[in-house]
Amino acid sequence: MSTEQNPVKRFLGDVDTSIKNSEFADWYPISKKEFRDTVRSPWIWVLSFIFIVLFALPALLGLYFNIGQQFAEAGASLTTDAYVRFALPIAAPLLPAVAIVIGYAAIARESERGSLKILLSLPYTRGELLAGKFVGRSAITLIPVTVGFLTTLLVILPSQIEIAWESFLLFALVTMAYGVVFTAFAIGLSAAMKTARRTMAASLGIYVYLQVFWSNLGAGLGNLLSDHANIGEVTQLHVELFVSLLSPIAAYRTLVREILQGSPIRSRLLLTSSPQVTCEEMLGGTLEMTQTGVECTNAALPPQYGTVAVIGYLLLWLVVPLVAGYYVFENKDL
């Protein structure tokens, strides 16, 4: 048999078998079915194309027109960090939209059409069904992201742009996590809502709110408390920073900036309305102007604004919708 001779196929077969035999992977056939079914949708290829264009395009521009040069630090050679700066403002708003499109129909559409009855006639609990859907659809979200990154690498490799591997790979990793978070968010809503159309409306509504209005929420809340509850300026900035970081979009952006700048403090300062007060009054540091922008030296970042905490806030958008969606789904009549 040809599968016996092909080592790649044999390896994949072994992986497949060992996952199948694992005690905790009863959901595995569902995720496989989910992947097979969704990957055959022409939409996936449209999304992959958009990602290739939008992710690789900055690299192409840098290669052929040297536009990225202006982003390179003075005196330093042009690196992929310049590319990441180009790609970040594209990925931050685009990827959630793509992930929502991939996730929103996961359960609500099957429930509307009746194929959910076939799935749940098989030996799966509703929780396993949700887990299988999450894994399968997350894999789908990772296709356009991975294809986008690989294309970028292929374009950059032969060019004069130097690849800063660490920041490039970390950027890829955080971006993948960001995509998975929004896929989980849409699937959680899909499990809770009655129809796919409502899921689409709700998830896009929340996404637009996060994208457009959330950045003002922290500042607005800070002002409100300052006007009516008589809180001090530092407390006001705490409110502002903390609320801002609760948005998955802001959390993702600040994590990527942190990768580029090598320091969490600088990227958090950008989220507040007054970097100087934040640096000096809240963090006890000194604000300095350097060649590469403002720098807050000798400052200590409280743990709730640290890297681990921000990753936690981002992951909350994965866990909370899935858990809440599960409880609604578990207790409803199909």
Next chain:
Amino acid sequence: MAAIELDGVTKQFGSLTALQGVDLTVEEGEIFGFLGPNGAGKSTTINILLDFVRATDGSATVLGHDIHEEPKQIRARTGVLPEGYDVYDRLTGRQHLSFVIESKDADDVPDELAERVGIADAIDRKAGGYSKGMQQRLVLAMALVGEPDLLILDEPTTGLDPNGARLMRELIREENERGATVFFSSHILGQVEAVCDTVGILQNGRLIAKDSVAGLREAAAGDTVLRVTLADGDGTDDAVAAIEELDEVSTVTADGTTLTVSCDSDAKMAVLNAVEESGGEVANFETEEASLDEVFAAYTEQQEQEQAEVDA
């Protein structure tokens, strides 16, 4: 042990009561026909058995497992043809079957299953291109995976042509001979009559009858139909008048020389005697046993009358 046991199962959707205290036992190895008009609550009952819908009151077990506590154990040993299902348009018949085989950890061969339901030629085509009847056959094949101890089929013959319906009956018998209990719902009585050991009739959310096919017929014995052909047409009116006087007769209609009489099953001789006495000559007569359709109608009417009396 009973394959299915419902104990006072009640289901309310808002203010609508879909099921009212249904008690039902389906024995192991039985072919059970679950009959009732559309909207009687058949699908709700099946949905409760499969834990798609939760009962408002009452309890139930399937294959000895509580429906709400251990739905996974139930589904591992049950094959289901759900009502209002849909297949995955983008996946082939083979992919559907492989998915179910993997899910149930069974060792069936997709080609053999497809062969059994007559879609072997189409197994590598996408299910979205199948006709409704072929999709039905595919889902039936999926229900057969892993030699289930119980088959739950919700309106299995809907959408099937006569050949498909015959195949369905054959498969039900084969599976039953293998040892499976079969529970299937239908509003088409002919299907139930042809294969079932036991029949339950559900109406307005209540189980109004449960008996063997023969037993139900007997219970509705008033529906025996007697056809009497007279030697000549002259005495028809006299014969009709004479028959109508009998207490056991509910209706008489005349068409030329043929009289159609509905009466109690033991009133046949009385009818024939009445014809002779009125001066008519019987050339031929035949009796027709009540079909399940008529039994069903009799039950339904009886229920409605009782309901009307209660309301009055």
